[in-house]
Amino acid sequence: MTASALAAVTGAEGFIGSHLVEALVAAGHKVRAMVQYNSFSSYGWLDTLDQDVLAEVEVVLGDVRDPGSVGGLVQGAGTVYHLAALIAIPYSYRAPHSYVETNVTGTLNVLEAVRAQGVPRLVHTSTSETYGTARTVPISEDHPINTQSPYAASKAGGDRLADSYHASFGLPVVTLRPFNTFGPRQSMRAVIPTVIGQVAAGSREITLGDLRPTRDFSYVKDTVAAFLAVGTAPAEAVVGRTFNSGTGEEISVGELVGLIGKLMDAELDVRSDAERVRPADSEVMRLVCDAGRLRAATGWAPAHTLEEGLRRTIDFFRDPLNLARYKAGIYNV
Ligand SMILES: NC(=O)c1ccc[n+]([C@@H]2O[C@H](COP(=O)([O-])OP(=O)(O)OC[C@H]3O[C@@H](n4cnc5c(N)ncnc54)[C@H](O)[C@@H]3O)[C@@H](O)[C@H]2O)c1
Numbered sequence: 001m002t003a004s005a006l007a008a009v010t011g012a013e014g015f016i017g018s019h020l021v022e023a024l025v026a027a028g029h030k031v032r033a034m035v036q037y038n039s040f041s042s043y044g045w046l047d048t049l050d051q052d053v054l055a056e057v058e059v060v061l062g063d064v065r066d067p068g069s070v071g072g073l074v075q076g077a078g079t080v081y082h083l084a085a086l087i088a089i090p091y092s093y094r095a096p097h098s099y100v101e102t103n104v105t106g107t108l109n110v111l112e113a114v115r116a117q118g119v120p121r122l123v124h125t126s127t128s129e130t131y132g133t134a135r136t137v138p139i140s141e142d143h144p145i146n147t148q149s150p151y152a153a154s155k156a157g158g159d160r161l162a163d164s165y166h167a168s169f170g171l172p173v174v175t176l177r178p179f180n181t182f183g184p185r186q187s188m189r190a191v192i193p194t195v196i197g198q199v200a201a202g203s204r205e206i207t208l209g210d211l212r213p214t215r216d217f218s219y220v221k222d223t224v225a226a227f228l229a230v231g232t233a234p235a236e237a238v239v240g241r242t243f244n245s246g247t248g249e250e251i252s253v254g255e256l257v258g259l260i261g262k263l264m265d266a267e268l269d270v271r272s273d274a275e276r277v278r279p280a281d282s283e284v285m286r287l288v289c290d291a292g293r294l295r296a297a298t299g300w301a302p303a304h305t306l307e308e309g310l311r312r313t314i315d316f317f318r319d320p321l322n323l324a325r326y327k328a329g330i331y332n333v
Pocket of ligand 1: 010014016034044065087155178187
């Protein structure tokens with residue numbers, strides 16, 4: 001195996017990470033996958049992948065807050081995909097220190113390890129949440145950063161460190177800034193699995209937060225394709241730059257629930273629950289993506305419509321084996 005064939009992934013056991021691992025193996029890579037150390041010997045979603053995929057995956061238990069475990073992870077890698085993060089906005093109100101430790105210090109550890117070991121390419125993961133409520137649409141990478149939650153602030157901190165390591169040390173880092181992503185394996189902290197999961201579990205009374213915000217939803221396989229696009233493009237096209245990924249289409253949470261109800265053939269009674277409503281200035285009211293820069297640099301384009309992605313996600317949650325992995329009856333923070 002050549003060094004460049006080895007891809008290292010943080011956050012590999014998570015929603016997007018597990019789909020990325022599958023795609024990397026399908027593209028012929030060996031993968032070294034960091035799974036956050038836990039006492040259950042759980043590899044998260046990696047436990048559910050096919051054996052022939054797992055045969056190409058070396059799982060390393062570790063923690064991005066620990067420089068030593070990050071150093072071991074990136075050794076000999078041709079590309080590092082850094083996805084590990086704490087991602088829930090409501091939990092970031094409760095536990096902000098852990099967000100800074102994971103999303104800022106954890107990213108610093110990855111940057112340092114990549115620098116120390118001369119890894120040829122790092123893909124750092126940002127989020128559209130760093131833009132805050134759109135001031136102009138669609139949102140290009142030149143849109144101001146406005147961090148309305150501790151989560152967004154911690155992700156923007158990681159982004160700024162990544163930019164600074166490129167400027168200061170010529171680190172070959174590229175930042176991918178995905179807009180909202182959905183699909184099989186997503187946790188019920190996010191709106192689409194919350195709605196589909198509650199309906200699949202037999203409920204017709206759906207409890208949500210604010211129904212007005214709009215989002216630009218990408219199917220997970222399209223977001224993964226964007227990761228691969230920036231991970232494999234010629235350095236001169238992508239290194240030192242930030243790229244949005246998203247569809248350019250927006251839908252409100254309320255409209256989305258209506259569409260899911262239609263696709264699941266279910267009459268839904270939607271209730272707004274005060275516990276789920278965010279502080280007014282913290283709620284990001286509008287996000288819609290301009291992915292023109294990514295398209296121009298790599299040729300990437302989304303390949304799934306919202307409806308296609310929702311149908312696949314519904315199929316996933318309707319499988320009782322999958323649904324049994326979730327707690328559909330509680331508010332998942
Ligand atoms: N899901 C989305 O809509 C979306 C949109 C934009 C950006 N992102 C970004 O994509 C990345 C993946 O998000 P996801 O939706 O798959 O969430 P996820 O929670 O499923 O994945 C995050 C992973 O990071 C791991 N992790 C957390 N703390 C860690 C630590 N200290 N050490 C090692 N691993 C740790 C978790 O175990 C988890 O597997 C994140 O960086 C997130 O900010 C997600």
